[in-house]
Amino acid sequence: xxxxxxxxxxxxxxxxxxxxxxxxxxxxxxxxxxxxxxxxxxxxxxxxxxxxxxxxxxxxxxxxxxxxxxxxxxxxxxxxxxxxxxxxxxxxxxxxxxxxxxxxxxxxxxxxxxxxxxxxxxxxxxxxxxxxxxxxxxxxxx
Amino acid sequence: xxxxxxxxxxxxxxxxxxxxxxxxxxxxxxxxxxxxxxxxxxxxxxxxxxxxxxxxxxxxxxxxxxxxxxxxxxxxxxxxxxxxxxxxxxxxxxxxxxxxxxxxxxxxxxxxxxxxxxxxxxxxxxxxxxxxxxxxxxxxxxxxxxxxxxxxxxxxxxxxxxxxxxxxxxxxxxxxxxxxxxxxxxxxxxxxxxxxxxxxxxxxxxxxxxxxxxxxxxxxxxxxxxxxxxxxxxxx
Numbered sequence: 001x002x003x004x005x006x007x008x009x010x011x012x013x014x015x016x017x018x019x020x021x022x023x024x025x026x027x028x029x030x031x032x033x034x035x036x037x038x039x040x041x042x043x044x045x046x047x048x049x050x051x052x053x054x055x056x057x058x059x060x061x062x063x064x065x066x067x068x069x070x071x072x073x074x075x076x077x078x079x080x081x082x083x084x085x086x087x088x089x090x091x092x093x094x095x096x097x098x099x100x101x102x103x104x105x106x107x108x109x110x111x112x113x114x115x116x117x118x119x120x121x122x123x124x125x126x127x128x129x130x131x132x133x134x135x136x137x138x139x140x141x142x
Numbered sequence: 143x144x145x146x147x148x149x150x151x152x153x154x155x156x157x158x159x160x161x162x163x164x165x166x167x168x169x170x171x172x173x174x175x176x177x178x179x180x181x182x183x184x185x186x187x188x189x190x191x192x193x194x195x196x197x198x199x200x201x202x203x204x205x206x207x208x209x210x211x212x213x214x215x216x217x218x219x220x221x222x223x224x225x226x227x228x229x230x231x232x233x234x235x236x237x238x239x240x241x242x243x244x245x246x247x248x249x250x251x252x253x254x255x256x257x258x259x260x261x262x263x264x265x266x267x268x269x270x271x272x273x274x275x276x277x278x279x280x281x282x283x284x285x286x287x288x289x290x291x292x293x294x295x296x297x298x299x300x301x302x303x304x305x306x307x308x309x310x311x312x313x314x315x316x317x318x319x320x321x322x323x324x325x326x327x328x329x330x331x332x333x334x335x336x337x338x339x340x341x342x343x344x345x346x347x348x349x350x351x352x353x354x355x356x357x358x359x360x361x362x363x364x365x366x367x368x369x370x371x372x373x374x375x376x377x378x
Contacts, residue, residue, distance in 0.1 A: 009221045013302070020306055037264035038319050059319060094258030096187055104321055121257045126326040128192060129336035130183035 038104045041083035044112055052109055058085060059104040059123060067099055078103060078115070089117040096122035149226050149366045155359055163356050170349040178342035185339075194252040196343055200350040202245040202270070206308055208238025208354070209273060212280065213305030216298035228294045229369065231301060232284055233361035237354050239277035246270060257321060265314035266322035269307060276304035290372075 002010065028035060038059035044050065058078055066077035073090045076099075087105050097103060102123030107116050129137075146152070178196035185192035212231045219227035249267070250260045261267065280300050287293035315324045327333045333340055 006221060013217065013221055016302070020303065024306055024310075035265050035318050037262065037321055040319070059321075094256075096256055096258075098187075101187070121259055121262070121321060123321055124188065124256050124323050126323045127334045128188075128195070128326060128339050129186055130338055131186040132183075133336055134186035 040080040041078060041085045042080050044085065044109070045083045050109060050112065052111075055106060055108060057104055057106045058087075058109075058115060059102070060085075062097070062099050062101055062103050064099045076103075078105065085113060085115050087115045087117050089120055091118075091120075093120045094122040096124065101125075147226070147230065147362070149229070149369070152359070152363050152366055155363055160356065160360065163352070163359075167349065167352045167356060170345065170352060174342060174345035174349045178346055182339055182342045188256055191252055191255045192339070194248050195339075196346045197350075198245060198248040198252060199343060200347045201241045201248065203347070204350060204354050205238050205242040205245050205270075205273065206311060208234045208241070209277070209301075209304055210308055212238070212301045213308070216301030216305075219294065220298045220302070226366070228298070229362060229365040231297070233358055233365050235277060235281050235284075236361070237357055239274070239281060241350075241354070242270065242274045242277055246274065262321050264320040264322060265318045266311065266320045269311040269314050272307050273304070273311060276300065276307065280304065 038057035039047070040060055041058065044058060060078040060080040063077040063079045063084065068075045073088065074093060075086065075088045078085050078087055087107075089105065089107075097120060102125055104121040104123050105115060105117035106119040106121070109115050174196070179193055182193070182196075184190045212234050215227045215231040215234075218224050219231070246267075249270075253262075254260050280297055283297040283300060284293050287296065314320060315322055326335045327340075335343065
């Protein structure tokens with residue numbers, strides 16, 4: 001179908017493809033820990049090599065009715081609906097931080113159930129809607 | 143339709159034809175911007191910063207599609223030696239590069255009020271930065287290397303290598319935990335964007351794609367003319 005020249009070029013390209021995919025696969029396998037931006041509470045729970053001196057990020061939902069605000073600090077629970085971690089943080093949280101919404105906390109683990117954060121990021125989900133629709137949805141759920 | 147991209151056909155694209163396209167583009171953009179900036183509602187949590195999405199999402203889409211096309215053109219170029227493939231790819235690169243930059247900047251502007259940070263090194267943002275670097279190296283190859291055949295080969299290899307990054311960008315939000323949210327519009331399920339916001343997004347998509355096509359046609363025509371002039375020079 002193709003001339004010999006074209007066939008040899010296709011062969012070269014396919015080899016390049018296979019090798020690149022193999023390399024990328026190896027890179028991502030070795031980077032796995034770093035590619036993951038944050039750990040969920042369940043992943044922390046299952047982790048055997050938890051480090052307590054290294055900065056890590058954990059993420060999940062802010063548990064409903066778990067936020068306790070004091071003058072300069074805030075305590076709340078991050079949950080992935082299976083496991084939970086208590087987070088304590090000094091400073092201002094982003095505007096979008098609220099109960100039931102996604103959050104990522106950066107800081108250090110004290111133990112597997114307690115986390116001291118020095119940075120809080122709000123995580124937005126893929127849902128976009130006007131306020132009226134959100135209210136209507138809430139009413140129909142209740 | 144693809145036949146009209148043959149070097150001799152593109153020369154029949156006169157300025158008058160381009161002006162008609164530009165008139166259409168302006169109309170679509172005005173409607174799109176009015177709809178997205180004024181008529182469409184604010185988001186229930188993000189408020190008005192949701193309006194950044196109407197530029198951010200189409201820009202990111204075009205950035206990815208442009209590089210995908212560059213990748214395909216690069217393969218056709220290396221394997222089948224089709225003469226006008228490098229011209230196609232070369233004309234696409236600055237468009238994709240600009241939209242990558244727009245995507246990163248608008249994303250950053252959105253990230254500050256929403257996440258509380260301009261930039262994070264999560265998989266989606268980092269892979270998008272890698273795409274920008276690929277675009278820049280691709281464009282630089284053509285600029286720096288004077289020999290056409292040499293530049294053609296090296297840039298094609300960059301185009302193919304960079305294409306591997308595209309699925310990583312697309313699926314980064316599904317494969318790993320990222321701060322960036324997953325896609326709202328997918329082929330398999332209903333969009334999770336309310337229709338009052340989906341309509342302006344679709345119009346903006348249309349407008350920005352039209353813009354890219356027009357710029358591409360103009361650039362491509364210029365490249366073809368340049369090649370023809372060079373050929374004539376070489377004959378003399």
